[in-house]
Amino acid sequence: MREENGIQEGTRAREGEGIELPASTTAPLYFALGFALLGVSLVTSELFALAGAMLAVWGGIRWWGEVLPRERETFVPAQAEAERAPEVVPAAGHATPRAGGEDRHRARLPLEYHPYGAGLRAGVAGGLAMAVVAGVHGLIVQGSPWHAFNAFAALVLPLFGAAPPSDMTSFHGVVVLSAGIIHVLLSLGIGLVYASVLPMLPGHPRIWGGVVAPLAWTGAGFVCIELLEPSAVQSINWLIFILLQIVFGLTAGEVISRSEPVRTLQSFPLATRAGFEVGDEEEGL
């Protein structure tokens, strides 16, 4: 069916009165039943084949008559006014754009991110705060500031095939160096992850960084350590472990939340994105 003057052929409308539509018919039913009986005759009897052929021919002829020489149509009167769907009217109030501004609900997320430098700074600050608290805790409880380094090394070094330190309270240069390097790398990495992920989460970065992430990280750490070094699970003080994660998370979250977020390209007007105009953000460059 093609369109003629905006109205589909075969469904012509008489404005206000009704529509002509294809008339109902039994032809397809007979035609289909004939086909089905012809098929079933393979496993029943010739009588089914005979009945099927007759019905299929009868249905086919009727079908032919439905469309030639002209399509048989039925006139369907228009619904009474009371039955019709009311016209769609403008909704009360306005659509609420997300994030409070100019079509942002249509932009891709995230609309802004924290610079990677903030992530690195957060990692350094968080790692430092964590080390200080661990050192103070070791000094008070174990009588040595190196206990935390040795305990960390005892956890990590066996994974690389190296022997853990024998004495947990003495200073071991290689142990402190290797534990320190691993701690710094982990801190920087997690700081970068925080900077990337925190802007995409609702609410305040301190909550996610200081509470949710440490708990999730502790859970993940527990599972990994149990898998990789089951004996170490017993030797870890999980309370202080969680406390240290929270110290890291709060510090890193604070550093990140203080950084100036950078708007992503999606928040710029199309002309700016296409390079035809210089956006406000770039005027100072």
Added chain:
Amino acid sequence: MSASLRTDGAREISSPERSGSVLHAWVTTVDHKKLGILYIAAGLLFFVIGGIEAIMMRAQLAQAANTLLEPQEFNRLFTMHGTTMVFLVGMPIVTGFGNYLIPLMIGARDMAFPRLNAWGFWMFLFGGLVLYMSYFASMGLYGAGTAPDVGWFAYSPLAGKAFSRGNATDYWILGILISGFGSISGAINMLTTTLTMRCPGMTMNRLPLFVWMMLVVSFLMLLALPVLTGAQVMLLFDRFLGAHFFDTQAGGDAVLWQHFFWFFGHPEVYILMIPGFAYASEIIPVFSRKVIFGYSFMVAATLAIGLVAVGVWAHHMFTVGMGQGLNIWFAVITMLVGVPTGIKLFNWIATMYGGRIQLRMPMVFCIAFLGQFLIAGLTGILLSGAPLNWQLSDSYFVVAHFHYVLIGGLVFTVFAACYYWFPKMTGRMLSEKIGRWHFWLFFIGFHLTFTTMHVQGVLGMPRRIYTYPAERGWEVWNAISSTGAILQGLGVACFFVAVIVAFRRPAQAGPDPWNAWTLEWSTSSPPPAYNFLSLPEVRSRRPLWDLKHPDDPDWEHE
């Protein structure tokens, strides 16, 4: 449209007052909406039958060494269950929703070929009846009827004359063959309607995602179903005329049947699943009160899925021994499906993100679908690895995987669609209260039944066994699975109660009960036979949004 009265030659006047009977009006209808409802109603009827078959199988497997069913009865049940659910439930329901909604969504008055549409429905229905006729008419022992027992994929040489005596398998072939013609005609109709009958302004770039996805489904149907039809004709030749296409002892090739069947069978998964995506793509934005995230990517991902879907069929055949090259090829291509599917999942989640989510029944079912389909996809990725597939093939792990796809994915979205469009079809709302009973019973039952099947599979329980010894450690998992099946049955019963309750109440849904945005919600509920008195003109993907929000119309942003 009710019965009609001929007045002047070719013209008749539809006159409800003069109609003979309601039944006559439905039987002779060529109206896409009535045919859509007939498809869905027939599909739901077969769903109940297939569900009863499933519960009977679960009752047999509930405890070790059970003797409730005979082995042959069990074989017939899993054959009829699988065949029914795929061909007589999934296919008609997706075709039914397509039939009902495509013309309404694109602003047309009917399908392109209304009579062919009716023929397609009757072919499907008669095909289903032929299949079930086997229970009464097929030649079995002592003259009793017997249903086919060759599994829903009827592998050769098992389906050959030598191993399937009598004609139960012929009923399977003929039933699917006949209903297949109906599905092919339905695909032609949906395709032509979408491409040629869109209302003014409805460019391809403004098509509702539902219509886009049904377009891809129609292409897949046209590509896959004729292959099955051809293979079934070849099998009939083998069984009736002594041909040897699949007879290995006479130079035929049994693996050829597997290739033919799965060249149809795997696209069939997408033929069933993409409509589920289509329902979710319409429902999630409306109940998140947000525009769909990444419309273009959703369309592209659907096209990509359609493309990849026809190139992965042999991942069902890793255990055949195709050789390392083909195994690697089909494993890699199968894994690729995860990319566009993942895009869709992310886009639905991104649509919900930050939205004002309304937990009405359609949305509740869609949210469950998201999680379940993710699990289905992940176990699919696991099975796409040939080495693991060798270990898990034909185990209950595979049964768990495809039920997560077809129930966790398709059936949950079908229920979502039922709750969402039932008011449009009938003018009545389905009860939210009963709906919540429906959801929770079905949800808990589903997970009890099929989550545990992953464990059964890993523990080595093969599929299709009618019983098992007590000492294998499978009893508790099977007992949980069977309990879940009963809960699912109760959940489905709640759905039918909700439908009955709705029909006992007056029609009061109104044209647009969900404050939605596509064209079907601009006409009355149920719509008149002609859908729209004057054809609508659209300027964006959400024409009703434009009318409701002239201060912020979509066409300014697309």
